[in-house]
Amino acid sequence: MKYLDKLNEADRRTYAAASNAYGRHCALKYSLSKEEMDELFIMGEPEARKPYELVLEDWAPVVEKATGESVGLMRRVKGRPLAEILKKLSSGLQDAGLIVDEYFDVSPDARYEQKLDEWPENAWRILCFAVEGGSEGHYVHVDVLLQQPYAPPKYVSMFLLKTFLGLEHALRLSNELTRLLHA
Numbered sequence: 063m064k065y066l067d068k069l070n071e072a073d074r075r076t077y078a079a080a081s082n083a084y085g086r087h088c089a090l091k092y093s094l095s096k097e098e099m100d101e102l103f104i105m106g107e108p109e110a111r112k113p114y115e116l117v118l119e120d121w122a123p124v125v126e127k128a129t130g131e132s133v134g135l136m137r138r139v140k141g142r143p144l145a146e147i148l149k150k151l152s153s154g155l156q157d158a159g160l161i162v163d164e165y166f167d168v169s170p171d172a173r174y175e176q177k178l179d180e181w182p183e184n185a186w187r188i189l190c191f192a193v194e195g196g197s198e199g200h201y202v203h204v205d206v207l208l209q210q211p212y213a214p215p216k217y218v219s220m221f222l223l224k225t226f227l228g229l230e231h232a233l234r235l236s237n238e239l240t241r242l243l244h245a
Contacts, residue, residue: 141181192232
């Protein structure tokens with residue numbers, strides 16, 4: 063093994079006794095740097111998804127390079143494009159028999175302020191809620207809280223829907239979006 067000389071005697075024994083890739087990964091993870099671990103443990107093929115399935119992020123298994131054995135851990139590959147998520151959410155609303163009478167789009171905050179093209183990596187919570195518009199109609203927000211190290215979560219509006227069909231309709235839209243995003 064390439065980095066065996068970096069391990070102390072106890073970790074070398076643990077590594078030698080490990081019967082699977084997860085055991086070897088655990089024996090090395092505190093003694094090697096992230097870059098060294100990335101040389102020994104690579105990402106496998108991302109999970110296969112159905113074309114109609116709503117997916118926010120792509121994930122792939124971590125695989126031991128030398129043996130090809132899965133470690134049993136997953137690593138995020140990337141976020142899905144916001145345009146694709148919007149299309150699948152719109153389709154889900156339509157399938158539920160709900161009408162978007164005004165508009166449903168990526169929010170200006172996500173598009174122009176945050177300059178997001180894909181689902182953010184550090185999304186922690188998804189919030190869906192209906193509010194009364196400033197002068198007319200109702201809005202349905204799909205927002206996320208983004209985790210930040212050593213700082214409070216950051217609030218980002220991801221999608222915005224406007225309706226003139228009343229509060230009850232806005233609440234139904236909000237409930238269905240919640241269901242779609244948490245399925």
